[in-house]
């Protein structure tokens with residue numbers, strides 16, 4: 284009987300811890316410019332195709348989430364830099380980078396993406412809600428080097444014409 288009570292107590296504690304951690308995760312998410320939504324597999328393939336990544340190029344993901352775009356880029360030989368403010372996602376993506384053997388090529392900054400140094404990028408990924416798309420457009424065109432490829436997921440830039448569009452992914456060149 285006492286073993287049963289101990290097991291129940293452990294299960295309840297684990298469930299409570301899980302609920303508390305999820306609560307903190309969503310509270311952080313709520314206060315950021317963008318909520319966490321991971322890009323779907325099919326769209327990742329389109330993003331990687333449109334990026335035309337060459338070995339040793341530098342890719343920046345503004346709001347890198349669980350790191351999935353960083354990993355796909357690093358697998359193409361890129362040096363992939365993510366900016367992410369949610370500490371849970373930073374931990375998860377750093378852990379996955381280690382597991383996948385990509386930590387040499389993947390760097391995740393727990394830092395505000397609006398402070399990212401875009402000058403080092405050959406390719407930039409943007410995934411934005413409609414309300415922030417103009418801010419991203421201005422940020423990228425003001426700070427990235429001419430020739431930088433910018434791959435935008437979901438909403439197109441408002442004042443620039445994409446070079447290509449496929450599956451709701453838009454390609455621009457600064």
Ligand SMILES: C[S@@+](CC[C@H](N)C(=O)[O-])C[C@H]1O[C@@H](n2cnc3c(N)ncnc32)[C@H](O)[C@@H]1O
Pocket residue numbers: 312315316317318319320321322344345346347348349350351352366367368369372394395396397410411
């Ligand atoms: C729509 S998700 C995109 C995730 C990833 N890029 C992908 O395509 O799977 C946006 C991410 O931006 C992060 N984020 C929101 N505001 C941020 C900020 N100011 N600085 C850094 N990251 C931010 C969120 O935590 C979230 O993980």
